[in-house]
Amino acid sequence: MKYGFGTYLKERMGTIAGFLMAVGIFGLTFGLYRFPPEAVFYPALLSALVLLGIMIWEWKKAERKHQRLRELISLPDDLMETLRAYDHQEDQDYQELMLALAEKSAGEAYGYQRHLTDTMEYFTTWVHQIKTPISSMRLRLEGLDSTASRALSEDLFRIEQYVEMVLTYLRLDSESTDYVFRECSVDEVIKSTLRKFAGQFIGRCLKLSYEETDLNIVTDEKWLAFVLEQITSNALKYTPEGGITIGVEEPGRLYVKDTGLGIAPEDLPRIFEKGYTGYRGREDKRASGLGLYLCKRICDNLGIRIWAESAPGEGTCVYLDLEQKKSDPE
Numbered sequence: 001m002k003y004g005f006g007t008y009l010k011e012r013m014g015t016i017a018g019f020l021m022a023v024g025i026f027g028l029t030f031g032l033y034r035f036p037p038e039a040v041f042y043p044a045l046l047s048a049l050v051l052l053g054i055m056i057w058e059w060k061k062a063e064r065k066h067q068r069l070r071e072l073i074s075l076p077d078d079l080m081e082t083l084r085a086y087d088h089q090e091d092q093d094y095q096e097l098m099l100a101l102a103e104k105s106a107g108e109a110y111g112y113q114r115h116l117t118d119t120m121e122y123f124t125t126w127v128h129q130i131k132t133p134i135s136s137m138r139l140r141l142e143g144l145d146s147t148a149s150r151a152l153s154e155d156l157f158r159i160e161q162y163v164e165m166v167l168t169y170l171r172l173d174s175e176s177t178d179y180v181f182r183e184c185s186v187d188e189v190i191k192s193t194l195r196k197f198a199g200q201f202i203g204r205c206l207k208l209s210y211e212e213t214d215l216n217i218v219t220d221e222k223w224l225a226f227v228l229e230q231i232t233s234n235a236l237k238y239t240p241e242g243g244i245t246i247g248v249e250e251p252g253r254l255y256v257k258d259t260g261l262g263i264a265p266e267d268l269p270r271i272f273e274k275g276y277t278g279y280r281g282r283e284d285k286r287a288s289g290l291g292l293y294l295c296k297r298i299c300d301n302l303g304i305r306i307w308a309e310s311a312p313g314e315g316t317c318v319y320l321d322l323e324q325k326k327s328d329p330e
Contacts, residue, residue: 003066008059019051120170127167134160150203157196161233165290168226172297179220179301186215186224186254186322190246193228200236207243215252217322223298227306230291231256231318238316252323263310271308272296 009016027040134156141153171178190210194201201208235244235258242259249255263271270276275289299306299320310316 003063005056005059008055008062012055015055019047023047123166124170127163127170130163131160134163150199154200154203157199161229164226165230165294168294168298169290172294179223181218181220183216183218184221184224186217186248187212189221189225189228193225193232194246196229197232197236201244204236204240206236206239206241209243209245209247211247213248213254215248215254215322217252219302219304219322223302224304227295227298227304227320228256230295234291235260235316235318242315252321254320254322255317257315257317259315262312262314263308263316264312268308268310272306 023040023044026044030040137156138153141149141156190213194208194210200206232244235256239258239260244259245255245257247255247257267276272292272295273289274293276293277289296306305321306319308316308318
């Protein structure tokens with residue numbers, strides 16, 4: 001922002017008004033003593049020229065000071081003391097106040113970051129600890145085959161998903177996010193995902209249509225698997241009958257299509273927003289609105305475009321554009 005002479009004059013209107021009042025008083029006094037007008041005019045003109053010169057000099061000085069103060073804004077807090085932008089005691093007081101506020105702000109930011117780090121460490125530890133009893137319960141249920149055991153296994157699987165979602169949410173903004181990009185088979189990731197949901201397909205009598213994609217891409221296999229698991233989980237959740245189709249379109253567009261309830265047109269543009277559940281999610285009180293949000297965040301990090309097409313009563317199709325990460329043949 002430029003500090004012009006007009007701005008400077010507006011800030012000094014009090015000084016200019018005081019000078020004009022002084023000239024008026026001298027003129028009135030000289031007039032009462034019947035002095036000639038020249039006795040007032042020439043000294044007033046000379047004083048005005050001197051005042052103008054002083055004001056121009058002060059303006060240049062103030063402009064340089066303004067530039068130095070503007071530079072302060074872009075400096076780190078620990079370097080603010082090295083730039084002296086004050087000419088008077090009042091300016092020095094303001095700079096010391098800014099330094100004190102910056103120091104206080106830095107202390108509060110450090111405290112908040114420390115609290116956030118401790119919270120993340122606690123929840124990360126909790127997630128890993130809760131996996132132990134979950135694994136134990138799964139081992140106990142593996143030897144049982146009844147309606148109740150199958151229902152418990154499905155509920156336990158859902159708990160595992162929620163736990164994994166918490167861990168993923170914590171890792172997304174962590175500085176130590178463990179992305180490992182390497183070539184992997186998309187079919188292996190899909191098959192691993194389908195094995196986890198096999199019990200739900202069987203228990204709910206849903207048809208699965210899947211043909212191998214023969215795609216090899218460079219990505220993080222673990223994070224891609226999480227995305228596919230969330231998409232498959234959503235498809236199963238909102239597909240009471242019919243089935244799910246997994247396939248690929250050219251060029252390299254993987255899709256997961258279901259014959260479920262579909263998504264309302266007004267909800268479709270917002271399904272990847274954090275916490276947005278839409279009409280179906282409001283009906284399902286367990287919906288958190290985090291699954292697809294996490295998928296979008298992860299896909300952005302992996303360089304994969306994700307979008308969905310849907311209509312109420314006609315099912316939903318979620319697409320993953322894997323072409324941009326496709327490996328070049330050697």
